Amino acid sequence: MIEPIELTYELEFLPPGRTPLRRWRWSLWHGAQLLAAGWRVSATHAQGAMRVHALRYVHRLHGLHPLRVEQAADTDSRWAGGPIAVEWGDLRVVLRPRALVGAAA
16 A cells, blocks of 8 residues: 555535525635535535545656546445545545534644
8 A cells, every 4th residue: 555645625515606506615724725526416516526636646746547436435424524544445535514524733
């Protein structure tokens, strides 16, 4: 197992706009660098999108091309707002909420 890379994330509920859709905005960070951002209709789908982008980023850092990373989105249910570790092969990513990292600094 390779030493885990720590990324931070933000996940927030957006108020309804012109359409009555419930939306969740997410963003994924490595230090001060924004890696990916977007929105999904449910918190679970937003968490899955963050998990997939995090795994793709970590593979790219190690010069690897991931296969079927989308399957990693189905591994867990809700995160409950805390840190989570995602493993895919020998690579490991630790996702922490930005609010917790900022409060500790």
